[in-house]
Amino acid sequence: MYLRALQPTDIATYADWGADRLFCLHAGWTVDLPRSAHEARWRRIIEDPVLVRLAAVRDDDVIGYVDLHGTELGYVVGPPSRWGQGLGGAIAQLGLEHAFKVLGFDWVDAEAAETNHASLRILQSLGMSETEQRGEDTYLGVLTPTRCFRMTRESYLRQNPVPEGK
Numbered sequence: 001m002y003l004r005a006l007q008p009t010d011i012a013t014y015a016d017w018g019a020d021r022l023f024c025l026h027a028g029w030t031v032d033l034p035r036s037a038h039e040a041r042w043r044r045i046i047e048d049p050v051l052v053r054l055a056a057v058r059d060d061d062v063i064g065y066v067d068l069h070g071t072e073l074g075y076v077v078g079p080p081s082r083w084g085q086g087l088g089g090a091i092a093q094l095g096l097e098h099a100f101k102v103l104g105f106d107w108v109d110a111e112a113a114e115t116n117h118a119s120l121r122i123l124q125s126l127g128m129s130e131t132e133q134r135g136e137d138t139y140l141g142v143l144t145p146t147r148c149f150r151m152t153r154e155s156y157l158r159q160n161p162v163p164e165g166k
Helices: 010-019 021-027 035-047 089-100 119-125 153-159
Strands: 002-005 051-060 061-069 073-075 107-112 129-139 142-152
Touching: 002 089, 010 021, 010 035, 010 061, 010 153, 021 073, 051 073, 073 089, 089 107, 089 119, 107 119, 107 129, 119 142, 129 153
Parallel strands: 073 107
Antiparallel strands: 002 051, 051 061, 061 073, 107 142, 129 142
């Protein structure tokens, strides 16, 4: 599995995911948008110079993406048929690797709704430290507290040492 820049050919895949109501509810996407709206949104994202969004690819299939908006990490696995296979953790790990090794970040933050147990497990399994509970957000139609996490470069490198000779 690897990350790469988004490509115009990815738009159809992400627009397909946008037609899936369950996926949209879990990912925080607007539900019931027409396909053309999803396609237009993804064209804008590809051209956005501020948001770093990278396609997560396995065996030439787009299986998710990573966001790095400032120091904030986000990740998505799609479609729902791929959930529960450990891909979220693998994609989030690739996002951390990109943030620290490619972009040179000193820290990375992430947030998860308190009721999004899968994302909480992923952030904790990555070794991210919970820093605070901040405000509330809607997840699956329910207002829920938001839990915040952080990982520093030092902590990341301790957990993921660079092999000698590299």
